[in-house]
Amino acid sequence: MSSVQRRYIRLTAAVAALGMAATLAGCGAGEGAGDVTLKLVAADYGSGDANTSQKYWDDLVASFEKSHPGITVDVDVMSWKDVDREVAEMVAKGEAPDLAQIGAYADHAAADRLYKVDDILPIPTQANFLPLLARAGQVERAQYGMPFAASTRLLFYNKGLFEKAGAKPPKTWDEIRTAAEKLKGEGVKYPFALPLGTEESQAETMMWMLAGGGGYRDSGNISYDINSNENVTTFAWLKNNLVGKGLTGPVAPGELDRQEAFDAFVQGDVGMLNGHPTLMDAAEKAGVKVGKLPLPSPDGEGRPAMGVADWMMAFKQNGHRKEIGTFLTYVYEDKNVLAFSDRYDILPVTSTATATMRNDPKHRDLWPFLEELPTSELYPVGHTSWAKVSESIKKNIGKAVAPGGDPDAVLSGIARDAKDAEAAE
Structure with missing residues (x-):
């Protein structure tokens, strides 16, 4: 066998090997490469099975997934008595969810477990948070906690x-x-x-x-x-x-x-x-x-007055920064913020949704609470x-x-x- 033939055989084998690798890679891609499942643990604002927050999240996720193929969201709604503890236990076991909607974020931020809001949300979404609540979500002047629900007393x-x-x-x-x-x-x-x-x-x-x-x-x-x-x-x-x-x-x-x-x-x-x-x-x-x-x-x-806010936070452990940002941008659209507020008589956390509520007579009973929110004081939640x-x-x-x-x-x-x-x- 001549040297030219040997070189041809080696080249053919190499091309075949590369082709097989490409075929295998293509097979993997065809079976869902790029698909991501986000895990969200959320608190329950309902008083029972009839109005559990699971129904709100199920509706929102179904709508989101329809318009965002490739991202699946798995939501687990828990009682307020359990949810903070359950999330802490998940984190301790190295099984942090991608997202948690709970009562406090500062401990997780201080331990460098969370994405900064700057890293996941587009500027228009960030800028739409009510200023009082956005400031309350900061640790060392960086925002980690995203307000999800608010109320005054x-x-x-x-x-x-x-x-x-x-x-x-x-x-x-x-x-x-x-x-x-x-x-x-x-x-x-x-x-x-x-x-x-x-x-x-x-x-x-x-x-x-x-x-x-x-x-x-x-x-x-x-x-x-x-x-x-x-x-x-x-x-x-x-x-x-x-x-x-x-x-x-x-x-x-x-x-x-x-x-x-x-x-x-x-x-x-x-x-x-x-x-x-x-x-x-x-x-x-x-x-x-x-x-x-x-x-x-x-x-x-x-x-x-006293103001109260509950928080959304994004954990870095699973590395789904882009997908988390895409989902949260959808969560904070006015239609979804107002749907949650309507369902649970909770104040919205964005400026545009607040303006809509303030101008809608069907929300007249909530107007006194809205009036108190901009000048209210919140718990010092930014301190661990x-x-x-x-x-x-x-x-x-x-x-x-x-x-x-x-x-x-x-x-x-x-x-x-x-x-x-x-x-x-």
């Missing part, structure tokens, strides 16, 4: 019970006490429901602190200031003027959880409490005529210390208004826990 009162008792909607703290005394005189079970139990007392606490001119952080948002003079004065007033006078009902505030108080309001057993839009809807469906106003301050002057501070509040704040309780001592104890948590950040 207002003072709710039962119009029927107020009329029967001859009480007027309060404009000051003294008027809250006066109305509660009249309600008690008419046999109302909870003249003012004050849920400072472990379920969500960090919210009730913050509402009263803000109304009293204080809050969780100092005026520069530099550090915690939980035992400020304003906060101590606020809880001394609650202890002496509401709890001490028997105006908060048969269950001690430290043992009363939010849902128990909300259920009592829906049943017509509560004169006043701090509530959110979902409670308003449930109460009115039950036949309770609900009055709403900002929680009064001691002197009747306006104070910031917040989780530990929140737990200390839930565990201890009820003691501040208990018989024999010392508001200054209780708040100072929580402040020490906050200082320790902040030092560990």
